[in-house]
Amino acid sequence: MSRLIVVSNRLPALGKGVAAGGLAVALDAALKDKGGLWLGWSGKTSDAPGPAQVHTEGAVTYAALDLTAEDVAGYYDGISNSVLWPLCHYRADLLEYNRADMDRYMAVNGKFADALVPMLRPDDLVWVHDYHLIPLAEALRERGVQNRIGYFHHIPWPAHDLFRALPRARCFLQAMLAYDVVGLQTRADARNLREALDARRHDLEETIAPRGTRIGAYPISIDTAAFVARARRARDLPRIRELHQRFGPRDMVIGVDRLDYSKGLPERLRAFEQLLENHAGLHNRVSFLQITPASRSGIEGYDRIQQEVAERAGRLNASYGTLDWVPVRYINRAFSHSLLAGLYRLSKVGLVTPLRDGMNLVAKEYVAAQDPEDPGVLVLSQFAGAAAEMQGALIVNPHDVEEVATALARALTMPVEERRDRHAAMMRRLTAFPVAVWAKSYLADLEAAQRRVSPATDPG
Incomplete structure (x- = not known):
């Protein structure tokens, strides 16, 4: 052989x-x-x-x-x-x-x-x-x-x-x-x-x-079965339980990306800000967690995007934050797959909006991590390779800030029956075609x- x-x-x-x-x-x-x-x-x-x-x-x-x-x-x-x-x-x-x-x-x-x-x-x-x-x-x-x-x-x-x-x-x-x-x-x-x-x-x-x-x-x-099992186990992690208590009744939107200009991070923050501007009723009810490990440094494009994202997140929090609510948590460090799986499962919306991506496995991991009885909603860029397969997502143009904000609002208010149907369709694909x-x-x-x-x- x-x-x-x-x-x-x-x-x-x-x-x-x-x-x-x-x-x-x-x-x-x-x-x-x-x-x-x-x-x-x-x-x-x-x-x-x-x-x-x-x-x-x-x-x-x-x-x-x-x-x-x-x-x-x-x-x-x-x-x-x-x-x-x-x-x-x-x-x-x-x-x-x-x-x-x-x-x-x-x-x-x-x-x-x-x-x-x-x-x-x-x-x-x-x-x-x-x-x-x-x-x-x-x-x-x-x-x-x-x-x-x-x-x-x-x-x-x-x-x-x-x-x-x-x-x-x-x-x-x-x-x-x-x-x-x-x-x-x-x-x-x-x-x-x-x-x-x-x-x-x-x-x-x-x-x-x-x-x-x-x-x-x-x-x-992805290794679909393994990630589903990891997400189930992650429910019992002390850190996940602590975060669940800290967020309380608030809904969480999550993004996980390397710090890279291809990921559309400034546009994503603009869309979240537009969501808050359009829907005052969501103030103090939704938070955006953006996990962005630094990737390459010393290259002009990467250094510039790092500064722009940090400044935009800071301005957004200054404009909308209160004593007991921080709209955006922007974190520049990596986390274990187990902790990420737990965070995906905890999140009402997965926001995956690269300007261009070969596939984007975060989109697939987010779907695999969900509770099928009460799944979150994937908001996905049409320019990610995953969009060709994850048809149950809300597909958006990441350059259209209003379109992404509208999709976020829809995802946060989507009835559970529709969320289940969309999730089940994507899981059928992930189960039939794992990485093996x-x-x-x-x-x-x-x-x-x-x-x-x-x-x-x-x-x-």
């Missing part, structure tokens, strides 16, 4: 007392089932990085690769976070490109390839994850690797007219053709990539892949791909 080789920018924190995300759990389960290897950056820098540091747990080997500070500055902070991330989230105005960073980005992908090649067996399946490593398959092919290699793009793929703003766009499209299967979150993302390839087909030479690369939508999900099904579906297509044969060894 073929081993599974997973390659990602970072290794997971499994087995270290940290609550791993659904993706890490799903990939680790697939690795344990098939046996294999997970290669990723260790998160450490070194002036002279050595070979990948390898340790084995059962059937899975973890290989940690150190990078230099210059590698991190160009590959991670530079191209990954200052070019690909803003471009894919439709913020070309924030793109900061220079050729030195691109050279470093390509070189680091070469380092990943150099680390992986000696560890590969001929029948291994290689599964590469996310935009940091788009050129990895091409680097592996250049080193003679003929294995089946798949790529999954976790963030949006931009429309072709926007993609053209990417310097060396042709190189990224050419790199995609070195993969056997390319997975994206939604059909729209897959269509965008196909259109970009079709538009440049005349100057793309598929020299390594005489067959076509399979491009498809594989919407990622996502992984199995993708890997089945990758296993079905024909192995590549280099021109030098092609018997025909």
Whole structure:
């Protein structure tokens, strides 16, 4: 049986007392089932990085690769976070490109390839994850690797007219053709990539892949049963009981996002302020809890959004708060999955309104955490990948502050029968397609791909 080789920018924190995300759990389960290897950056820098540091747990080997500070500055902070991330989230105005960073980005992908090649067996399946490593398959092919290699793009793929703003766009499209299967979150993302390839087909030479690369939508999900169980257990956590008493009869609206300009946090706060302006009867009856762990710092777009969100939350509280009511609780720290599950279950509304998101698993976690007899309501951006599946949500345009405020008012007053019907429809989807099904579906297509044969060894 073929081993599974997973390659990602970072290794997971499994087995270290940290609550791993659904993706890490799903990939680790697939690795344990098939046996294999997970290669990723260790998160450490070194002036002279050595070979990948390898340790084995059962059937899975973890290989940690150190990078230099210059590698991190160009590959991670530079191209990954200052070019690909803003471009894919439709913020070309924030793109900061220079050729030195691109050279470093390509070189680091070469380092990943150099680390992986000696560890590969001929029948291994290689599964590469996310935009940091788009050129990895091409680097592996250049080193003679003929294995089946798949790529999954976790963030949006931009429309072709926007993609053209990417310097060396042709190189990224050419790199995609070195993969056997390319997975994206939604059909729209897959269509965008196909259109970009079709538009440049005349100057793309598929020299390594005489067959076509399979491009498809594989919407990622959560470990639904595990999250439902976690939310039920969380009801009895002392901290959740304490918060329940503190909020008392007030309804809670919750948002959980990394601090990122793609999440629409200023627009979300404006919508909540509009809700209070339009509905004086909700004063002292509803509170908004926004949990926003800081993500990246030292990058202009992130530093600016942090200041804007904090200032807007402060002004809102100053305008509407009273001695015994704080309208917005804005918290810049991370919480355990168990505590988050309890907070989701406690909340009357889940407010998930990114300006652009590949999927947004918070939307799915919020739904899975609800009490089916008295569920909360999901208010969801039409620009989140989850909107294609979570049809029981109130779907909104996050740029339309009045529309979001109206949806919040509707969610807070929705009859229980309608809330149950909407929740049940979304749970049917989450139950039928948990993250394990996502992984199995993708890997089945990758296993079905024909192995590549280099021109030098092609018997025909």
